[in-house]
Amino acid sequence: MRAVVLDILIRLANLLIVLLGIATIIFSLPYLAPGGPERALIGWPYTAERAAALRVHYGFDRPLYEQYGLWWRNWLDGEWGRSKFTGRPVLREVSLTLPLTLKLLAEAVVLAVLIGTFLALVAIYPWHRPYGGRGQGMAVVAAGFPDFYFGILMKFFFVWHLEWFPIGGFAFFSERPWLAYRQLLLPALSVGILYGIIIGPRVAARLSAAREIFEDGFDGFLDAGHLREVRLWHVGGKALGHSLVVLFQHGALLLGSIMLAEKIFTIPGFGDFGIEAFVRRDYPKIQAFLLIMVGGYAVIRALANGIEAVRERRLKRDPAQFLSDAPAKSPAGLGALCMQDSFFLGVVLVAVIATTALFASYIAPYLPDEVHMKDRLQPPTTQYWMGSDLLGRDMLSRIIFGARYSLMVAGAGATGALVLGFLLGGVPRFAHGLGMALMSPIVGILEAFPALIVGLLMMTLLGQGYVQEIAALTAALTPSTAAVFLRGYVAARSRSLIPVGLIAAVWLQAFGLAIIVEATLNFLDIGLLPLMPSWGGDLKANLPYLHVNPAIVLFPGMAVVISAMGFNLMAEAVRKHLVWRQLG
Known part of the structure; x- marks a missing residue:
């Protein structure tokens, strides 16, 4: 019973640390915005009088620690600011x-x-x-x-x-x-x-x-x-x-x-x-949204982990693990991995998409921006295999060229997340207890931010473009990869601290998730620039004409599904193979 009470107190302390870290990150957002906190928090038009009033309200003329304390006091008093665009109180x-x-x-x-x-x-x-x-x-x-x-x-x-x-x-x-x-x-x-x-x-x-x-x-x-x-x-x-x-x-x-x-x-x-x-x-609304959404998720996650620990009577074990569900035992050689149906199918899907993207200039029947106004909103025909959009552009060509941008951005983002995740979660494992004790609270704070919300936040701070989107995907996927390296059980049972199979599985899963997040950001018109062909962007642009020509919406979405599914299948196969090796 004493161990149960002690574990509950430890979890409550960790939750408080996480919530404090979340609040600190949210407080710092306007200071990271282009133009500084004044232009981030004040609405349009920007005038000297409004800027002066804003400095007094937020205490920009005071030291930073006093601004932080004032920010907390305003939030506890219900002074959450006003929207930059509507002018209404955010609360x-x-x-x-x-x-x-x-x-x-x-x-x-x-x-x-x-x-x-x-x-x-x-x-x-x-x-x-x-x-x-x-x-x-x-x-x-x-x-x-x-x-x-x-x-x-x-x-x-x-x-x-x-x-x-x-x-x-x-x-x-x-x-x-x-x-x-x-x-x-x-x-x-x-x-x-x-x-x-x-x-x-x-x-x-x-x-x-x-x-x-x-x-x-x-x-x-x-x-x-x-x-x-x-x-x-x-x-x-x-x-x-x-x-x-x-x-x-x-x-x-x-x-x-x-x-x-x-x-x-x-x-x-x-x-x-x-x-x-x-x-x-709209940074006042962004701060309110993040504080409620991320803070609420952190509380729910801590509660779920605590309930799981009590149910399993293993209070010192974090149950939310990437490699926790061990499959049935099977041959563990490399040949067994290649012969798995899921791995083989994933390789085929990814190879087809990657080859199509690499040779897009030779495979696509038209250029992605080639306009044929007389053939607008054509259903699939022998000339336009996947139909044409409102401007008469061939959807097959746009999907093929879109694969080049989508896979490049997603791959770069997943690779960046793998490197940063290894630095945050893998390197501390070599320091054993001390390194893991220092990094666990930091990773826990970052892990409380959902990947999509981090991607939206980074694109808000950085602006649109493929380089900015790569940075956004890297930041969005880093917490989950760091958590895997820091807490993976298979790594703990392996002869080496970080098995190569674990790195491969993490990268493949991050790649699949990056494809989905990248398509989502473009669907929300906050990712790549509008002129760049992308699966999510084309899907959003053609959505109003779904009832007229469903093909121009369904096919870009299927490209996202097939690509993400291919990487997920390979990640699942590598995960099983890694567990089999540990059991063998």
Whole structure:
């Protein structure tokens, strides 16, 4: 009992350190903005009188530590500043948008937990046999789907094709509760289905590894029909608990998905509030958004890790690990890795995309910006295999040339994140306890910022362009790679501190995530410059014409899915191979 209390106190202390670090980073954002804090926080027009009033309000004429204390006091007093563009108090806008997002988040969490529990129970059936990794392929495919693209597909099929949901408009719960619920149901489904598929195999692996369904003479239950339902409820209850914990450990990605769902389905919630703030560089709103979103996620993550530690009775172990779910034992040689179906398929997909991008000038039938106004919005034909956009540009050519930019930016960002992640998480492992103790709080603070939010923040600070986007992807993916190097269990059981297989798996997974984040930034018009062909940018530009010519939206999205899926398949295969080597 004393160990439990001590561990809780340690976790609370770590949470306070993380929250303090998050607040400090958020406070420093206006000082990192172009033009300094005055131009970052004041609205348009910029006048000497408004600048003088702003200096007094934020204490810019005082020492930095006094400004920090004043910033904290203003926030605790509810003085969150005013929007640069609307002029309204930021706290007022937050109070109007946050409740709607919480309702959407609650619906998405319930659906994801139910779907994940159902898939986990199906995956481990028959329950008297060990779990063989069933369903992991579906999880890899779901992880390769950009959230915004899956939302577009859901909206196209259920709203425009089947007409089961209203096309536009928005109703409030206080006025028309049933219509408001229907309008939130489809966005919640688009998020819940993806994350239910992702967490299902992980929940099944945890149930099987813990042997929670094989205890106390389970074979007798199989023969006793009247007890089988009791056992099913017992297993289902444990699966529900695991599903909730695993989902909260994916909270960083979940929050980004909620933001994009609000954007796709035009919901005026807190996620849309944040995206608008980043696009407009409205720093008072950005600070409010980050403080609530990142701080809330840090609390939820700490709570989920604590619950998981109590459930497993291993209070000193952080359960959120990259390589924690060990697959069934299998041959561990390099040839076995190459012969895995998932690795082979991933290599083929990536090789096809990379070769197409490398020889784009020879493969593409047209130049990406070649305009044919007489052939606007053409469906797929022998001349335009994937249709043409509003300007008559060939979509196949734009997708091929877009692969060159997208893969180059994503690859450079993933490589930069690998290097920085190794410096932050891998190098301290060589110092053993001291290095890990010093870097764990720093990595924990950085890890609290979701990758999409970091990407949006970096593009807001740096501006648009491919170099800026590479820097944004590097910053967005560094915390997760550093956490893997710092806490990976397989590395701890290996003969070397950082196995080569771990580095390869981290880089491949970072590459797959970088493709999705890069496409998302371009879809939000904050990534590459508009003239550069990119998958996400073309998808956003053609989205208004989805009902006229679906091909010009579906094909760019499929390019993102296939590329990300290829790298995810290889990362999953390398991860399994690495675990097999440790078990062998």
